[in-house]
Amino acid sequence: MRIVHRIAFRPNWWIAAALLVAAGWWGRPLLSGASFEHGFFGLFWYTMLALATVIWAVPAEQGWDGEALYRRWRLLGLLTLLEHRHAPGEFSRIVLEREAHAFRRDSVWLVFEGGQRFVFGHWRAGAANLAWAEALARQLSAATGLPFAEPGAEAG
Template sequence: MPLIYRAALRPGWWVALWVLLAAAWFGQPLLSGASFEHGFFGLFWYTMLALATLLWALPSEQGWDGSQFYRRWRLLGFITLFKRHYPPARFRRILLEQESHLFGRDSLWLVLDGEARLVFGHWRASAGGHAHARALAAALAAATGLPFAEPGDQAG
């Protein structure tokens, strides 16, 4: 049974597109100035926006295809451009790690831990995020045979 975590096409992914479009609109005055400074900052602004748009347009997704883990990068979430495989023997356990934030909700990460580490998914550390993460971790543990270490069992 394939298990997939994808960030593309989720609401936050579309919000990021609107933020990029707003930043492009906001930077228009940098292009209209005749001074060197305007041209330099305009070039810098739109180069950074082009980089951010490239990163937005190539989201990654992680999955289990029944025999091995994979991470693939897809153009706009649809066309696979690059895929990397990870054998399950490289991992010892499945972890949920919570990262504290000074402002806003914490982040919750689903991590495959072993000789290598693979971040399989991430959520906001809300009740719903914990429920989704635990459900996916339990499904991965059942499908792969890797033990699922509960958040208090992360030693070792």
């Protein structure tokens, strides 16, 4: 059984691409000025856009392929550039961690715990996302054989 959690090709990924294109279009006047300030700020603006584009273009995906957990960084979500694999024996349990935020909705993290931690995914902590995260944690628990620590259970 394969289980994959990926960011690429979701609506927010495409929205981020549109924002990068809009930011590039918006910064065009910085390139046309003859002053040093225009050139400096233009160089800075487009350097930051290039960095953001690289981060956007190499999204990570986490998954279970039936033998090991993996995290892959893929160029445009298609071509694998780097992959890290972890045997389920490296972990002792699966937990859902809730992170409280002061000014926005809380986050929930699906984490494999053990000698090291492996974050499988995170979402905003709305009711639908909490149910989705718990169902995914149960599915991963069944697939990997690791126990799922119920939300609210004591850490041990």
